[in-house]
Every structure is written in C-alpha cells, then in structure tokens.
Amino acid sequence: SQQGEEDPQALSIQEGENATMNCSYKTSINNLQWYRQNSGRGLVHLILIRSNEREKHSGRLRVTLDTSKKSSSLLITASRAADTASYFCATYMYSGGGADGLTFGKGTHLIIQP
Amino acid sequence: NAGVTQTPKFQVLKTGQSMTLQCAQDMNHNSMYWYRQDPGMGLRLIYYSASEGTTDKGEVPNGYNVSRLNKREFSLRLESAAPSQTSVYFCASSEGLAGVKPQYFGPGTRLTVT
Numbered sequence: 001s002q003q004g005e006e007d008p009q010a011l012s013i014q015e016g017e018n019a020t021m022n023c024s025y026k027t028s029i030n031n032l033q034w035y036r037q038n039s040g041r042g043l044v045h046l047i048l049i050r051s052n053e054r055e056k057h058s059g060r061l062r063v064t065l066d067t068s069k070k071s072s073s074l075l076i077t078a079s080r081a082a083d084t085a086s087y088f089c090a091t092y093m094y095s096g097g098g099a100d101g102l103t104f105g106k107g108t109h110l111i112i113q114p
Numbered sequence: 115n116a117g118v119t120q121t122p123k124f125q126v127l128k129t130g131q132s133m134t135l136q137c138a139q140d141m142n143h144n145s146m147y148w149y150r151q152d153p154g155m156g157l158r159l160i161y162y163s164a165s166e167g168t169t170d171k172g173e174v175p176n177g178y179n180v181s182r183l184n185k186r187e188f189s190l191r192l193e194s195a196a197p198s199q200t201s202v203y204f205c206a207s208s209e210g211l212a213g214v215k216p217q218y219f220g221p222g223t224r225l226t227v228t
Binding site for chain 1: 147162172204206213218
C-alpha cells in the first residue's frame, strides 16, 4: 500500500521560478526521503530528513517535515530545465525484522518551461 | 565505478515463460532491494536482502523468487510470467538500513508479458 501521497500530481512552471511539492503520509515514520526520477531512468536520492528534524537544505533544495501533520514539502529554488523530472517522497518505519524497504508515493511530475 | 547495473534493459515474455533479472552493485553495500514500478505509481518493494544468503519478502512478493548469490549480486526470477507482472523493475542497494542511508538505484528493466 502507498504510504505517501504527493501533491500536486503534476506541476509546470517557468525556468527560474520556485517549485514546491508536498507529501502526506498516514502512519508514524522514522525518516522520510525525497528522490528524483528522470524519464526512463532509475531514481536518484536527493535528501533524507529524520523524524526529529524540521528542516533540511541541500543546494537549491529545501525539505521540511511536520510530523504532527504527517506531511513534508520539497522546495526547489531557481528552477532549471534540468530539474524536469518526477519527484517521489519515500517513508521509512523500522519494523524490527523482516523486509526493510522504503514506501514510495506516486510522485509529482515537474516540468520546467524554458 | 558503475554503481548498480541491471540486465537486461528490455524484455518481452509470453505468459508462462520464465526469466531471471540480474542485478549487481560495486559499492560494497550490504542491503539490496527489488522494486517494481507500474504506470503512474510509486515503487513497491518485492524482496529485500540484508546480506549474502538472507532474503525477506516485501509488499508484493507473489510470483517472484530471489537469490542473493554473493555480496555483489541479487537476482529476481519469474517462474511463470503473467500479464500482471508487466512493469519496470528496479534494483537498489544501500550501505545500511533503508531509512538510515540513501538507496542507489539501477537503470531498470522494462518487462512486458503478453
């Protein structure tokens, strides 16, 4: 079952503008990660935020986490054409045994118009 | 340093045929994963391996078997392919637990079952 739900499903903005994507999830988590997927390629890790962190930055990326609302947001500042991709949030809850994997949302498809 | 490699890139099977998807990583990671991605969906975990000789079922294991041949290689086998297994399959690896360390993904295998 999908844990995270990204919003919006699709987003089209002009180059240079900021892009914001949101992720909501249902159950408690240990960590949340964001991944990027370019068309026809594998996923690339962007950032990991732990449940006791509220905000994290990496270059032009800013991620926030609100565990009380069970939501996270990814902000990409000063967007570039190369940022065109699908973005997925993935949640993790340590189960103490058994399969250990991430639970992915359906993704936000971001298009940067030149 | 190739990262995570997968073979083949594309495959078409008839219902009932069998095949093995190969995955190898050269990053000396302990954990390896198999996910499937269906159109408009996030990734779903099929199987996980914490180390050589150990495997655990994920969210959607039915119809699949896996082998962790050694630390580098983790293969996924479809014994009797069904149209519902048409999907893109991704192998991933990580240094440690899924939520603690980033996952590194291969380029994917696009499988069609007719």
